[in-house]
Amino acid sequence: METRQPPLTPAGENAAELRGLRVAFAGREVLHGVDMDIPARAATALVGRSGSGKTTLLRALNRLNECFEGAQTSGSVRIRLGGDWVDAYANGLAVTELRRRVGMVFQTPNLLPLSVERNLTMPLRQVLGLSRPEARLAAHAALAEARLWDEVKDRLHAPALDLSGGQQQRLCLARALALRPELLLLDEPTASLDFLAARGIEELLGRLKERYTLVVVSHSLPAAARLADRLLVLREGRVSARLGRDDLERGETLAGLMEELF
Amino acid sequence: MPAAHARTAPTQAPAHALARAVLAGSGLLAGATVLAIFAFLAWFSLPLFTADGLAGALSWSWRPMRGEFGILPMALGSLALSGTAFALAFPLGVGVCLFACGLGPRPLARVLMAVVRFMTGIPTVVYGFVAAMALTPLVRSALGGSGYCWLTATLGLALLALPTIVLLLHARMEAAEAELRLTAAALGLTPAQMLLHAVLPACGPGLFAAAVLGLGRCVGDTLIPLMLAGNAAQAPHGLAGSLRTLTAHIALVVATDSQSAAYASLFACGLILFLTTLGVNLALRLLRRAPAGRLRTGGPA
């Protein structure tokens, strides 16, 4: 298997920087100038009420907002990829390459009605151009990384949709990991899962943040506080609070935040 | 941007570009065909656009043997037949929708809608054939004459257009009813009142769209008038009178292969028909609200 791991951005530096980000859909502005630094190989959480713009902000990082008609983005989004700073919205940038390297996991698992293995090997073959045996190896490695291998190794050719909710979500995570991203975006990854499955994912993310930069939109403030090294609170399209690890460990700040938010 | 491990992009780019060109080309086919049809109709009716030609075409007398090629009787025939068929089909369609949306018992409503859907699969020629065999004797005994007349064709055409009207209207009414049901119940309205005073008014555009579509179906059909209306090239005198529509006229003239002198007025018929249905279509488009952007336009979360 030929995929080399790109040079990891050292922890402590930024993996992405957003300045003055504004996003509007059909004239209606959703984000009104967001400034944000995303630390490398750490977890950054975005919280806020529904409608505050969290998902839009997340999608600005892999330019998925552009799939919606009438989307306009302005401001600067710079991401550190392969050790170099890249302007995500530069003219002539290969968007597909950006989206491979900035992986995404959605709120509800969006697997295809294929077997477990095919769900992984298809993108590997299409996007990375791997041959069938290479893709299979990469798929198995990704399943191991997502802590799913033991559970599905005997069911690789069974329909992926037969898996439980938590397993499906981990499969989506494996799929994103298989493409060797540097940044991982997760949009409320545990929102559709039961308590145990959600905890499983949260543990996994806790381990993954040592290798990958995570940006997680969370619907649950306590869960975000457990996981995040940095927490941003969004309110009506603007950043209303930024908290670091130490702030989060102090109980009162959390309580105050809960009141303010919910 | 460093290309790192992506080996797909370079070799597939030319194939992708070709594929996209083919797709774009096929898209043009539809528009090109419509333009071509219009061009042909206009071109072949061109000989008529002289003072004599127009006067000849806009006369009430179609007697090719004498060199008279007036198409007004057929135009009137189309108008009259479509009008009556629509006047029958539309109220019936509304009634069927009211029944299916709550005024009738649920199981029967389901059966009714299944039957209407079945009707869309009935070939026009089968409608015409069965009506010609079974309906004309009845009309003959009731009104005299041959049985092939305005009335028979009206009944056949109304039955043909009914499913078109019902399916569109029912879809709109169901959507409106789902939204308004709880509100109406909370206000203490009976199902009948809800349908009449809340849902139907809310479906104004839907009613208009269904009407336009149904009318278009009536005007554009060929087989029913051809098989049931008698086809006398004259203005219809009363319901028992024979008439000929523009569509039937075109079929008859081409089929009997009369002298090509008739062709110019034939294409003029086609032109009238084309412009009418074009008008119908454009009216329908203006009605439709602009479709929501692909995926969603207001995308925030």
Added chain:
Amino acid sequence: MSRPRRGDGRMGTDERLALSWAWLSAGLTLAAVAALVGFLLARGLPVLGLDLLFGATPPLDAILGRRPVWEGIWPACAGTLSLVLLAGALAVPAGVACGIHLAVFARGRSRDLLRLGVDLLAGVPSILMGLFGFALILLLKRTVLPGANTSLFLAAGCIALLVLPYVASATAAALEGLPEPVRLLGPSLGLDPWQDVRAVLLPAAGRGILGGVILACGRAAEDTAVIMLTGAVAGAGLPAGIFGKFEALPFTIFYLAAQHQTPADLDRAWGAALALLACTTLLLAGARVMHHTLERRWKRVSRP
């Protein structure tokens, strides 16, 4: 104007009227369809059988074309089948391509224009499509090809244009109706639009597209107005190559209805009508099954 309700539960006049009208409409419609199907079954069922298809000619000889069939509808069936296959071969690739372009690639102004073109084509009455084909032959006769004549190929081409909007609209609707997680999946993985179409969208929308194709086939099988003007005749026998005249089931029914000379002719017409109805009903049912299984399959994807 209805009398105001006085809380005593009685219905106003307009509600009573509406109720009566609803029942009347439903009753009339059901009665009309029942009568139609009843007549067809009563007159058509007794006629069904090998005689209907092949007349006096032995079946095997008829199918292989060794002996002509004089009093059976087999040539018409074969003609309709050839027509549908040929028209389908023309319309399906073009229609699917058009639909893909409409749903995935076209943007803004060009998309509206494209949609307009497809809608306008869908609204053209079938007789005009036939007239178009006829005019084409006239033009060719007068200019380049004096030997040009109406034929199976011309008819199939015109039918293909007639049903193109069905296929294109069904394809576009199937693609646009895919749930959002599916439509975002391709881009989020880094697939480019063409890869997305091939690997994710088309397989996902496959059944919806197939449903549209089946509907188009049904339309092609039942159409009479187009083929009347572009090459269908009453006694051509089996289709002799694509540049020759041909027989077709709907035209045979029409012809027999207008020009039957013996009771046997009429019986044959009833049989043919029943056969044609059975055919189109089956196709319609098939299309509905396709659409339902598509919905069911993809519901699982958005609700694990």
